[in-house]
Amino acid sequence: MSEALTAPGDGATGRRLAFLLGALIVGVVALAAVLGPSITPHDPFAQDLGKRLVVPFWMEGGGREHPLGTDQLGRDYLARLIYGARISMVIGVLTVVASGLIGTTLGVLGGFFGGRIDDLVLFAITCRLSIPVVLVALAVVGLMGNSFTLVILVLGLLLWDRFAVVARSTTMQVRNLDYVSAAWCAGSSSFSMLVREVLPNIATHLAVVATLEMALAILLEAALSFLGLGVPPPLPSWGLMIAEAKDYMFFSPWVIMVPGVALFALVFGINLLGDGLREMLGTQDAR
Amino acid sequence: MTLFLLRRLAVALLVAMTVLTLSFMLTRLSGDLAISIAGPNATQQDVELIRRAYGLDRPLIVQYLDWIGRAVVGDFGTSYFFRERVAGLIGQRLPVTITLGLVGLAMALAVAIPLGIAAAVREGTWMDRTVMLVALVGQAMPSFWLGLLLMVVLGLQLQLLPISGTGSWEHYVMPGIVLAFSAIPALMRLTRSGMVEALSSDYIRTARAKGLTRFSILAKHALRNAAIPVVSIAAVQLGFMLGGSIVIETVFALHGVGFLAWESISKNDFPVVQAVVLVLALIYIALTLLADLLNAVLDPRLRAA
Numbered sequence: 001m002s003e004a005l006t007a008p009g010d011g012a013t014g015r016r017l018a019f020l021l022g023a024l025i026v027g028v029v030a031l032a033a034v035l036g037p038s039i040t041p042h043d044p045f046a047q048d049l050g051k052r053l054v055v056p057f058w059m060e061g062g063g064r065e066h067p068l069g070t071d072q073l074g075r076d077y078l079a080r081l082i083y084g085a086r087i088s089m090v091i092g093v094l095t096v097v098a099s100g101l102i103g104t105t106l107g108v109l110g111g112f113f114g115g116r117i118d119d120l121v122l123f124a125i126t127c128r129l130s131i132p133v134v135l136v137a138l139a140v141v142g143l144m145g146n147s148f149t150l151v152i153l154v155l156g157l158l159l160w161d162r163f164a165v166v167a168r169s170t171t172m173q174v175r176n177l178d179y180v181s182a183a184w185c186a187g188s189s190s191f192s193m194l195v196r197e198v199l200p201n202i203a204t205h206l207a208v209v210a211t212l213e214m215a216l217a218i219l220l221e222a223a224l225s226f227l228g229l230g231v232p233p234p235l236p237s238w239g240l241m242i243a244e245a246k247d248y249m250f251f252s253p254w255v256i257m258v259p260g261v262a263l264f265a266l267v268f269g270i271n272l273l274g275d276g277l278r279e280m281l282g283t284q285d286a287r
Numbered sequence: 288m289t290l291f292l293l294r295r296l297a298v299a300l301l302v303a304m305t306v307l308t309l310s311f312m313l314t315r316l317s318g319d320l321a322i323s324i325a326g327p328n329a330t331q332q333d334v335e336l337i338r339r340a341y342g343l344d345r346p347l348i349v350q351y352l353d354w355i356g357r358a359v360v361g362d363f364g365t366s367y368f369f370r371e372r373v374a375g376l377i378g379q380r381l382p383v384t385i386t387l388g389l390v391g392l393a394m395a396l397a398v399a400i401p402l403g404i405a406a407a408v409r410e411g412t413w414m415d416r417t418v419m420l421v422a423l424v425g426q427a428m429p430s431f432w433l434g435l436l437l438m439v440v441l442g443l444q445l446q447l448l449p450i451s452g453t454g455s456w457e458h459y460v461m462p463g464i465v466l467a468f469s470a471i472p473a474l475m476r477l478t479r480s481g482m483v484e485a486l487s488s489d490y491i492r493t494a495r496a497k498g499l500t501r502f503s504i505l506a507k508h509a510l511r512n513a514a515i516p517v518v519s520i521a522a523v524q525l526g527f528m529l530g531g532s533i534v535i536e537t538v539f540a541l542h543g544v545g546f547l548a549w550e551s552i553s554k555n556d557f558p559v560v561q562a563v564v565l566v567l568a569l570i571y572i573a574l575t576l577l578a579d580l581l582n583a584v585l586d587p588r589l590r591a592a
Contacts, residue, residue: 014416123298123301123302126298126302127302127305127306127309129571129575130302130306130526130568130571130572130575131306131309131564131568132529132530132531132533132564132567132568132571133530133531134530134531134533134534135530135533135545135548135563135564135567136313136564138533138548138549138552139313139314139548139552139560139564140313142552142553142555142560143313143314143555215426215427219427219429222429222431223429223430223431223534226431226534227431227534227537227549228553229552229553239429239431242431242432242435246435249435249438249439250439250443253439256432256435256436256439260429260432260435260436263429263432264427264428264429264432267426267427267429268423268424268427271423271426271427272423275423
């Protein structure tokens with residue numbers, strides 16, 4: 001990605017625009033997630049069977065009362081979409097915190113100490129990669145029952161591989177730099193070197209990975225919820241909204257467009273942010 | 288070379304054993320299996336009966352060793368729901384999933400390689416940036432949503448393809464497109480960066496100096512070198528695609544192992560779930576091994592390592 005946009009001339013402008021667009025999208029969704037129900041006049045859970053599948057404003061018959069229409073149970077689509085933003089963001093952020101902790105710890109330990117420890121870390125990464133993520137996540141949720149917390153836990157425990165790979169390779173580079181040797185000579189302990197010298201220097205690379213993983217976690221949560229083994233109804237997860245709308249899509253396709261476009265836009269925005277971040281740092285390896 | 292392969296094989300076996308253990312542990316997560324199998328309306332006696340019938344009253348370590356002993360020779364037990372051998376069930380469904388995977392991979396390569404080359408040749412131009420935008424869009428597209436959109440547009444509005452089901456080759460087209468979408472970004476970026484690197488290398492300058500045609504430089508010299516990582520990543524990507532096909536198979540009601548796994552999860556049919564996880568993991572392990580092998584064959588420099 002990066003070299004493509006570093007061309008002279010309008011390349012730099014395009015790159016900045018892409019980053020700003022990403023920031024704008026993520027900012028809007030984050031704001032919706034924080035403010036939540038307080039900014040919509042409707043309750044996302046309130047059903048009104050007299051007003052089922054009201055069309056959105058851009059279609060004939062749509063009104064200002066329900067700008068994005070209502071779903072099959074007459075619930076306001078905009079209110080559900082905004083509440084769903086909160087679910088996506090919380091799942092994205094918490095999953096990244098959990099998987100980031102696991103992956104970074106493993107990667108830094110492997111990269112810093114090398115030898116047997118590194119062999120173990122590499123083995124763990126190989127095992128993790130050979131496990132089919134979606135299938136295992138579905139099976140665990142299927143066994144233990146749908147819940148918001150479980151989805152975060154499962155995704156957090158499964159998505160640490162890229163953190164580990166990047167933390168490991170960047171730690172190896174940092175370890176051989178002069179200031180780490182200097183700290184070593186000054187008598188620093190391994191722990192204080194890891195925390196004071198290594199972590200701050202690989203943090204930017206990890207931030208790029210974090211955006212990629214957050215996007216992936218949000219997509220996976222939506223897929224799990226879509227298949228009925230993720231966030232339980234009536235919570236308005238965007239994936240669940242698409243699943244519920246699926247039966248009506250042949251008659252009124254807009255019902256899957258609204259949550260689908262929101263999901264696509266958020267993931268696209270996060271990826272744009274990540275790419276912009278990567279170019280600013282000039283990192284190539286954090287892919 | 289032989290040593291390198293032997294070491295890779297040993298690691299692959301160890302990984303396979305670990306996954307075997309993990310997939311056993313997976314099904315014991317929920318606590319008492321017998322209660323889950325019996326269902327919500329079962330009496331205490333039913334549960335006891337099931338516990339004994341399925342051997343769940345034995346110590347965990349005995350169950351584990353028993354399961355491993357059988358799994359190693361391809362015996363995954365009997366499905367609770369279908370009342371059939373699990374190995375037979377998976378054997379029936381696997382061709383569908385593998386066909387879907389290959390169709391998806393072929394489509395992905397057909398799009399990713401030409402676009403990746405075009406982007407590299409015109410590096411830094413609008414062409415390059417458009418191709419990278421395509422990659423970003425592909426990365427952000429929720430596969431199940433894309434599947435539904437295709438069903439509405441290609442299936443219902445244009446009536447080009449069947450909406451769902453298994454049967455004819457036409458049933459593989461839409462799922463194939465969706466699957467390809469997920470693989471295109473990675474393959475395209477790799478082709479592009481490989482070509483960019485190859486085009487700026489000394490041997491290309493030599494080829495230019497010799498006065499070779501543009502086509503011959505691109506196809507014979509640059510692409511041959513850029514293709515090495517793409518070929519091996521394609522094998523790994525196929526493994527990921529097979530693992531991820533569960534969502535797509537469910538959306539399109541395509542009866543492969545992914546669909547089987549989804550059905551079995553919702554019916555608490557653990558022997559099947561366990562076996563599908565294991566089979567998909569083993570296929571992935573085999574494919575990464577194949578990727579290493581391909582790498583070594585294609586790139587003589589790696590054989591020494």
